[in-house]
Amino acid sequence: MLNKTAHLSPSKQLAMNYFRVAIVLFGAQLLFGLVIGLQYLFPGFLYEIVDFSVARMIHINALVVWMLYAMIGSVYLMLPDETGIEKPVGMGLGKLAFWVLTAAVAVVVVVFLFIQVGPGKESSIWFINEGREYLEAPRWADIGIVVVVLIFYANVFFTYMKGQKTGIMTVMVANLLAVAGLYLAGMFFTDNISMDQYWWWWVIHLWVEATWEVFVGTLAAYALLRVIGAKREIVEMWLWIEVLMLFGSGILGLGHHYFWIGTPEYWWEIGALFSSLEPVPLVAMFVHVLYDWGKEQGEHEAEGKGSSIKNGPTMAWVTTNAFGNFLGAGIWGFFHTLPQVNIYTHGSQFTAAHGHLAFFGAYATILIGMMYLGIQDSYGLKRLKATFKSKMAIFLITFGVLGMAVALTIAGYEQVLVERAELGAGWQAFFTAQNLPWYIQAQVWREIMGVVTFVGFVYLVWDLLTIGKVEAAAEAEEA
């Protein structure tokens, strides 16, 4: 994942920088996840040193930020290929923006970790933490993020305008504008908690259940072109169908967050209907990936050319994405999306189970796949085959996250029945459920599976650092 990048397009070099920071933040996410998992079992662990709230804040923010980094990296990776412009617009500024953003992220992490909380004043929200789940970054950092993203967007937009306008890039450019614009909805303070959460969901939901999903669609389309040589016409037609279905269901699916926050009852029907449709495009995406793979492989075999896959690890991660997105976001989301169920499950470990499997299945997988594509480009390899380490990484991480999700689902099931249905919620009801042996057992398994995931992560980093060199040597030997 290092050096050997001199011959690369500056855009792809920048992409590799974004990937490097992304993987570090991914590690931080997992480490702090292990801390909070442990606090469920040993509440005294790091009490009043790194409290659950602090560790969780870092856990979820590292998640969001590493994904944003890997997303920006993926766009810079595909930009020269899709537009046909080797040296995209504004690369100097793009590099500066990368360093500014990285410095800002480092400062925010230090403040989160060592200052943690402030007094009840506006200045706390501006400089320490905003205290709104996922959007904890203080206001100064929000503004910084907006500036950096604008620079990034300008680079992408003007390069697009100059170069060839493929369907993939058209969707990318339009969708990125929505991603950036939506962030603004989370940048104000109000005394009205219902109003607060109304707009907060515009950012969270319209990111992860609409625009980010479309983003994944464009990445999968690009990856299929690159990895198995799929036909552009087929891939791009599917992409438009995916956009239609994702936005058609996802935009109004926002309603499933408006069941209980003080908003009117009509959101029950709207939220239930549209969010129930949200898994449909995810099935389509899964079918699409497997269909194209089978088709290309069949043609290859008919011509006696062997495997159609030019990048093994990327293809493995993209396929995991296709299924994981459907399973984690689709199935696990549908579990508790109807208001009749959600009135009991809302704000329980069910949500945590869904969150883990969805973020992993829908996003982590494909972004890791893009990193491997970046390595293939960095070393100028015709073919990148999976190593033992690549296989260990994907197996352990997938197995670990799936295990965590199952454990949390069991914990959630128990919590919902005892705390909500049986005891009717409240302080004592909460702790009665939290202290039941079955609940604790589930939390133990969650932690074990978290460790499995972390071991997989170690293999992943090891592989990313070495696979390029190994494969380059193998290719040189063959030639």
Added chain:
Amino acid sequence: MAGKKASVWTSISFWRRSAAWVTGFATILLIWLTFDTIAQIRMGTDQELKEGIKRRIPAPTVVNYKIDYKYDEKRGLEAPVIGPEKQPLFGKELSAKEAAAMLHLGKLTSQSKNCMDCHTLLGNGGYYAPDLTKAWLDPMWEKTMPAMTGKKTKEEAMVAFLMHPDKYPTHARMMPNLGITEKEAKALVVFLKHMSSIDTNGYPRGFSKTIKEFQTGGTYAK
């Protein structure tokens, strides 16, 4: 697929146009619904409260009233019941201006202390600590916590607890001391009492059962 089209179903431009129309239509619908919702969830006024006009999010002065959470036969879910009898906090009724200022400080404190990464508010947040949506009505504040903190009223017990949660552990999993001042703690009580008056369409379901069980000497009365 280029050239002569065999069918509209394999036409890229058909799907592109459909995607644009569907996205546009969904967006317009969302914006229209947003206007309606925003009007319904704006914070009520003191005047509306005095006249008994129900708002989904009542005025900050709602903290001067007794708040309850009861099963509504017609709606088939639990809903907040406000007043008519008064129950001012700390024995003093707040003016509209004072209540608004306290709510402002309370909301600000809830964010700067990052309550939401352990607790859930309106069901959203961390799942490490109890949901705070109806925390003001929680039976634990009726006898247990006032006895533990040595205070007479539940609001005073709340202030004592919020300032020094490390001194009053109820379970092995304890709330940390976040350096909350007395003023901030009182404001948080206003924030919590106000939140309990929000019409959340019956979430959390069954919470009124918790309250009733306490009143009738059930599980929670121990």
